[in-house]
Amino acid sequence: MNERLEKICFLPPAADTPWVGAPADDGSIQIERTDGKQVSLKSPLFWYDPPWSEIEIESADVIAAAVARLQVVVSALRSDLSAVDGNPELHQVVSDDTTNGREQADDYLPRMIPYRPERYGLSDRDFDGAAVVDVRLAMRRNSTGRFAFTPEEIGRWEATHGDSPLAGGGWVPAASFPPDVDCLSKLGGKLSQLRLLAGDAAVFASIAPHRLNDELPAVLAAQPDGIILRLNELDLSALELAQSVKQTRCMMDEQQCGHVPLWVVPGKITADDAAKLIALGANAVAIDSWGHKLVNEVKNAQQNSDSNSGYSSLSRHSSQDWVDWVEYELHSQIERFDGLMHAMLYQTPGQRLATLSAEWANTLSIPNLNLPFKPSS
């Protein structure tokens, strides 16, 4: 995958910087809920919209848990990953050997609840142990261009006997706004309710970028614990992507919401892109393109399973094999991201990025490198 933000480079410390030890940082992020509670996450990476219905339910659960073990926040409902009354691995309490018998709060893998306006597939048990509740505002367009859920999605969430599928096995129109909220100015009440239902989770609102100037201030007025900006819903150039993140952060600062985390869903990115988006003002970045690659590989293998191809052997392996496979697939990217994030700590936030392009420098207000030769690109 090509780096989208290759016009931007990371600035190393200046030549006369004294030798100091490496900055202490474990990469974790803290989110403060509006009621003062703290939510701690070990990584600023998340998998926003995994297409769970495209692969078998058992595979979906194993992949979700394996990715979450890498400390990536994974979005899933229980019904995405298990049959009714099942107990998906992603949703189980993680045993902790370090407790030595001392009583402490249950520990869960980092998980996000996609709280869609329709709530298809959502159960009250989804709230237990969640790290983030994502209140999704504005309709999403699926891969066919419709504002609708596929029969496969509805079939996964609302499993019924095969001969009597809900919705008759057809498309189900998507909603834009929670039907039990009167208007945008009342959204704050819904967010407060969700803080009670999910006592340990940060309650975010996610929005599309199309009407950002109007909608962002209104959503911020509802006091979400964070904002998720779905930039992948626009076909943005690299510069537009970077500019969107930077300007959204500025808008939030101007609304006296500098403390509110901004998470972005940028579409296809590399590890370098993810780190640069954080340097531009995002607090966390979605790595859906990395996760979708895993899903596509499993899907292809499942489709070819009759011909005794890869999936047949995958399916025979233990969960640990799946975990190893996921770790192998994602390790180099996550390691690169972690490394870049750590190296950025040597510089103050305003000195981390630069560019060779005058246009990018002007648009993003970052230094234009003054090289004594003309760069080739």
Add this chain to the structure above:
Amino acid sequence: MNQTPDFNPTVVGSGSQTRSYANGLSLNVGAKVLHQAIHEIPVGENDEQLTQVDVAGSAGQDSVLMRLNHPIRIKMEGPLGDYAFAFNSQADIRMTGNVGSGVAEGMASGAVRVRGDAGVGAGAAMTGGTLAIYGNAGNRCGAAMRGGGIFVRGNVGDETGVGALGGMIVIGGDAGHNLGDAMSNATVFIRGAAASLAAGVTDAPLRKREQLRLGLLLINASIRGDAKEFRRIVPTAMLEAEASERGELNPNWR
């Protein structure tokens, strides 16, 4: 605490502090403690007679008694704010007064009876149980419900049943615009008139078996009326499938 089904404590108070009187026992409890205490009340041996708790002092509060999952009867006074009794199971709630938006959101089983009016989105995303509203309900009543039944003695607002995948909505009065919009496997029974039906749904008479079913449900919900006075609103394709008797084998209503 008295552990018999006669156990009849009263919880009163205001704001986050409430006081509980249970057969002479008085407790100061907040919302969280009240929730926990309700779950600790022993279940009576007689399924027909649920242990009853009277709750007072919650007037005006939002998000009252959510995620109850205990076979118990609760009586309380309103008015209540938004999202009362959301995601409840098993509990039988009887309240007097109006409720705000999203009453009984996501309820899975049990019952909520409201002797008053309800705001927007009553019973949204319900998967089971019974929500009975003895006054009027606002817009989007029964939106995205997947099961259970909603009974409204009075009128309902616009977009009732929008996106409902299953379940039943009974309307004793009139409905607003776009009744049954994007509704799939749900059925609406209405006694009055709808300002407009959504595209793709139609008005049909009740079949005999539905008259019997609705009659029993009306009795169960303590709503006076004869099932014959109601008509049903169903997706047109569902009705056509019924007519051709192909629907039960291979329904595709959209």
